[in-house]
Amino acid sequence: MSGKGVGYIRLLWTNFRTSLQTIARTKEVFIGKDHIGNLYYEKHTGTRHAEKLKRPARYIKDVNPKSIAELEAPLIPKEWEAWLRHKRKDPPTDKELEENYVYLLRTQMRSEELEEKSLKSGEYKQDEQFDTKEKSTEFPRYSDLERKPGLKRNPDEDGKG
Secondary structure, three states: OHHHHHHHHHHHHHHHHHHHHHHHHOEEEEEEEOOOOOEEEEEEOOOHHHHHHOOOEEEEEOOOOOOHHHOOOOOOOHHHHHHHOOOOOOOOOHHHHHHHHHHHHHHHHHHHHHHHHHHHHOOOOOOOOOOOOOOOOOOOOOOOOOOOOOOOOOHHHHHHO
16 A cells, blocks of 8 residues: 555656756847847757657847836837747747838828828818717607606606607
C-alpha cells in the first residue's frame, strides 16, 4: 500500500522539475521596433512539443514606462497590433509600414481637398447644424386602452381619442 503513495510523489516531483526546466529554456527573442520606439518580443518555450501545441507569446515593451497611477495603453501601429494578436504570421516590414503611412497621409489630404471643394461650392457649411427633430408627432391614444398601467380610464376622455 505504501508503494502507491511513492508513485504519486514521484509523479509530482517529475512534473515540478519539468516545469522548471521549461521556464529555464524559455527564450525571449527581439523581433522589431516601431517608429514610436516600442520594442516587440516573442517568447518561445524550450521544448519542441510545447512549441507545436502553443503559439509563442508575443508582447510589447513600452519605451516610456510609467508609474502604475499613470498607466495607459501604448500607441501601437495597426500592423504591429495584428502581429501581436497572431492575425499575421510575420512581423511587418519597414517598407510595408511606410507604404501604409503614405496611404494614410494621402487619404487625409484627399478628405481635406474634398471639404475645401464642397465649402467653396456652397454644398456644405462648416458650422451647419442639422435639425434631426422634424415635426414631432404625439403618441397615439386609443380610447379602449389605459394610458398608465393600473389606472382606470376616465370615461370623459373617450371622446378625445
